[in-house]
Amino acid sequence: MFMMVTALSLPVSAQDQWKDTDGNYINAHGGCVLQHEGTYYWFGEHRPAEGFSTQAGVNCYASANLKEWKHLGIALQVSEEAGSDIERGCIMERPKVIYNSKTRKFVMWFHLELKGQGYGPARTAVAVSERPEGPYHFIRSGRVNPGKWPLNLPKDARKKNWEDKKYQEWWTPDWHNAVEQGMLIQRDRKGGQMSRDMTLFVDDDGNAYHIYSSEENLTLHIAELSADYLSHSGRYICIFPGGHNEAPALFKKGETYWMITSGCTGWNPNAARMFSAPSIWGPWEQHPNPCRGEGAEKTFGGQSTYVLELPGEHFIFMADIWKPASLMYSGYLWLPIRFDEAGLPVLEQDRRCTKCVNGTCPKNKQWMIFR
Numbered sequence: 001m002f003m004m005v006t007a008l009s010l011p012v013s014a015q016d017q018w019k020d021t022d023g024n025y026i027n028a029h030g031g032c033v034l035q036h037e038g039t040y041y042w043f044g045e046h047r048p049a050e051g052f053s054t055q056a057g058v059n060c061y062a063s064a065n066l067k068e069w070k071h072l073g074i075a076l077q078v079s080e081e082a083g084s085d086i087e088r089g090c091i092m093e094r095p096k097v098i099y100n101s102k103t104r105k106f107v108m109w110f111h112l113e114l115k116g117q118g119y120g121p122a123r124t125a126v127a128v129s130e131r132p133e134g135p136y137h138f139i140r141s142g143r144v145n146p147g148k149w150p151l152n153l154p155k156d157a158r159k160k161n162w163e164d165k166k167y168q169e170w171w172t173p174d175w176h177n178a179v180e181q182g183m184l185i186q187r188d189r190k191g192g193q194m195s196r197d198m199t200l201f202v203d204d205d206g207n208a209y210h211i212y213s214s215e216e217n218l219t220l221h222i223a224e225l226s227a228d229y230l231s232h233s234g235r236y237i238c239i240f241p242g243g244h245n246e247a248p249a250l251f252k253k254g255e256t257y258w259m260i261t262s263g264c265t266g267w268n269p270n271a272a273r274m275f276s277a278p279s280i281w282g283p284w285e286q287h288p289n290p291c292r293g294e295g296a297e298k299t300f301g302g303q304s305t306y307v308l309e310l311p312g313e314h315f316i317f318m319a320d321i322w323k324p325a326s327l328m329y330s331g332y333l334w335l336p337i338r339f340d341e342a343g344l345p346v347l348e349q350d351r352r353c354t355k356c357v358n359g360t361c362p363k364n365k366q367w368m369i370f371r
Contacts, residue, residue, distance in 0.1 A: 002171055002294060004155075012162055012178060012260055015348050017028045017329060017331070018331070018332055019202075020034065020061060020069045020070060020071045021070045022067065022071060022107065023069075024071065024072075025074065025328065025329060026042075026061060026069055026071075027044070027045075027046050027047060027059055027328055028042050028043060028045070028046075028059045028060075028061060029044045029045040029047050029305075029320050029322075029327065029330050030043025030044060030045045030093050030094045030095070030198075030320060031043045031045065031058075031094075031095055031096070031305060031306065032045025032095070032096045032097060032098050032305070032306040032318070033042075033066075033200070033306065033308045033318070034098070034099065034106075034132060034364070035041075036099060036106075036132045037151045038064070039062050039063070039064060039101055039132075040062065040063045040064070040128060041061070041062055041072075041133060042058055042060070042061040042062075042063065042069060042095070042133045043058055043059065043075060043095050043096070043097050043108070044058070044091055044095065045058065045059070045092060045094075045095065046058065046059040046074065047226025047327035047328045047330065048328055049326050049328045049329070051091045051332050052091070052258070052327065053088070053115070053226050054088070054090055054091055054092040054093055055078065055089070056074055056077065056078060056080055057074045057075070057076045057077040057078045057086075057092065058074065058076040058092060058095045058108065058110065058136070059073075059074060059075065059076050059124055060072045060073060060074070060075035060132075060133050060134060060192055062119060062133065062225050066273075067126040067283065068088075072133040072134075072353070073133070073134075074134075075097075075108070075125050075129070075133060075135065075136050075281070076092075076095070076108060076134060076135070076136040076138065077135070077330060078092070079138070085114060085123075085125065085138070085140075085141045086125070086138055086141075087115045087358070088112055088115075089115040089116075090112060090113060090115045091111075091112070091113035091119075091348050092110050092111070092112055092125075092210070093107055093110060093111040093112075093196075093197070094110055094111045094197055094198050094224065094305070095109070095110040095131070095304070096108065096109055096110070096198065096199055098199040098200050098202050098208055099132070100155065100208075100227060100228060100229045101118070101206065102206070102227065102228075103228050103229075104130075105128050105129065105130065105198040105228070105229075106128065106129045106130070106131065107126065107128050107202055107228075107229040107230060108126065108127045108128070108129070109124060109125065109126050109129075109134050109210060110124070110127075110198070111123070111124060111125075111195060111196050111197060111198050111212070112124065112125040112126055112141045120333065122143065122194035122196055122210065122214075123141045123142055123173065123195060124139075124142070124143070124144055124195040124198065124210065124307075125138070125139075125140065126139045126140060126230055126231070127139055128230065139230060142151065142192060143188065143191055143193055143194060143195060143236055144193045144194075144210070144212070144214070144221065144223055144232055144236070145148035145192060145193055145223060145232050145236055146189070146190060146191055146192035147189060147190065147191065147192075148189070148236065150182075150185060150221070150236050150237050151235060151236065151237050151240045151281065152160045152238065152239075152281075152282065153182045153238065153368050157181045157182045158182065158186065159250045160181060160182070160183075160186070162178055162183040162186065162187075162280070164356050166251075167183060171292075176242050176366075179215065179218055179219070179241050179242040180241045180242055180243075183240075184214075184216065184218065184219070185215065185238065187235050187305065188215070192240065193214045193215070193217065193221060193236075194211075194214045194215060195210075195212040195214060195221075195262050196211045196212065196213045196217055196246065196248050197212065197217075197246040197248065198210060198211060198212035198248070199211050199212075199227075199248050199249055199305075199306060200225075200244060201250045201252075201280075202252075203252070203280060204252075207224060207225075208224075208229050209223065209225060209250075209280060210222075210223045210224075210225055210227040210232065210247070210332045211220055211248045211250055211259070213245060213246040213247075213248070214238070215238070215365055217244060217246055217264050218238045218241065218242050218243070218244055219238050219239070219240065219242065219243065219245075219295055220240055220243070220248060220261070221236050221239075222236060222237050222257075222280060222281075223235070223236035224236065230286035232274070237281055237282060237352060238313070238335040239282065239284045239301070240275070240284070240286070243273075244264045245261040245262070245263055245264075246261060246262055246263075246264050247262040247304045248260075248261045248304070248305050249261070249305060249306050250307065251309055251316070251337075253313055253315070253339070253345075254313075255278060256276055256277070256278065256343075257276060257279070257297070258274065258275070258307075258345055259274070259275045259284070260272055260273070260274050260290060260304045260307065260317065260345075261273045261275070261304060262275075262299065262303045262304055267276070267322040267324040268296060269298040269299050269300075269301050269302060269303060269321075269322075270299065271289045271291070271296070271297050271298065272289050272290055272291050272299045272304060272347070273286065273289070273347065274286070274288070274289065274290045274344075275287065276342075277303070287344060290337075290344070290345050290346055290347045291347045291348070292346055292347065292348045293348050293349060294349075295307035295349060296347075299319065299333075299347075300333055300335075300347075300349045300364070301320075301321050301331075301333065302319030302320060302321050303319055303321075303322065303331075303332035304317065304318075304319050305318050305319055306318040314336070314337075315336070315337040315345075316334050316335070316336060317333075317334065317335045317336075317337050317347055318332070318333075318334055319332070319333040319334075319335075320332060320333070321333055330365075333349075335348070335349060338359055354362070
């Protein structure tokens with residue numbers, strides 16, 4: 001069986017937005033795609049045409065071919081109850097959904113900021129459903145692994161005193177050294193670690209992991225989920241402390257784990273970062289920017305959100321092209337990941353065919369064929 005993906009690899013142009021089967025703009029930002037029983041489900045942030053906070057919830061679309069998407073509605077709705085963690089006006093970002101084959105439940109995790117509190121709470125939240133399209137039932141929100149130390153933080157670092165004023169001024173050599181030795185982990189340990197931009201990953205053995213930007217967006221954490229995927233097991237590591245990585249997207253090819261992230265430049269695009277490890281627990285090493293060609297230094301205008309694996313170890317890199325003036329109309333960048341002679345993932349945008357939109361291609365160019 002062949003699946004031909006034409007034109008998905010290109011961002012839609014300013015005048016041509018990617019629309020669903022009803023002709024409406026696809027509004028599923030910072031999201032993911034889950035395949036279940038022959039159908040692809042695309043989850044993402046429902047962003048308003050004006051403003052920033054969440055007014056609806058998490059959107060869900062379905063497709064049989066990754067090109068034509070039917071809107072199934074709001075999978076997780078905001079609450080109308082005053083004081084609810086997901087009250088209308090909160091901020092719900094980066095929703096990811098995974099399927100637990102043991103419990104037969106669909107589990108959604110997302111980054112949550114409480115209404116009216118800006119980005120201070122830095123929480124993660126979880127919801128569950130019997131069906132992929134929902135409705136999802138909100139369970140709880142909070143910070144991650146309160147009271148727990150990361151597995152890879154040396155015991156002597158856990159006892160250090162960081163109260164000296166020389167550690168409080170950001171970006172100084174002393175401050176950088178303190179961050180690398182766990183100063184912010186120690187600060188937040190009692191109430192739990194901060195969690196903002198995030199993704200989920202299910203390994204071959206069924207174990208699932210929550211990967212998120214923590215410590216004021218300075219450090220990435222990888223935290224194991226419980227067997228039912230509804231909480232954390234307490235086991236986690238911190239990687240690249242002080243590296244300022246966000247928007248993580250993780251995938252596995254063969255025995256190697258790969259992660260693509262972005263830097264922290266607000267809504268503006270920047271150069272992608274790439275890392276690999278022989279185990280989910282590391283050691284992780286950094287590689288050069290995977291993007292090649294014109295626009296590579298800005299990830300072709302996009303910011304990573306997810307990597308979709310297709311049969312035969314083929315992968316699609318999913319990214320958002322943010323338009324802060326009206327976030328609802330932010331665009332999408334989907335690129336096939338190829339691997340060079342050294343086995344490194346490569347992202348390229350074919351500039352010879354810039355008018356491909358919504359699965360149509362005036363040059364009838366086939367980007368990839370998957371078996």
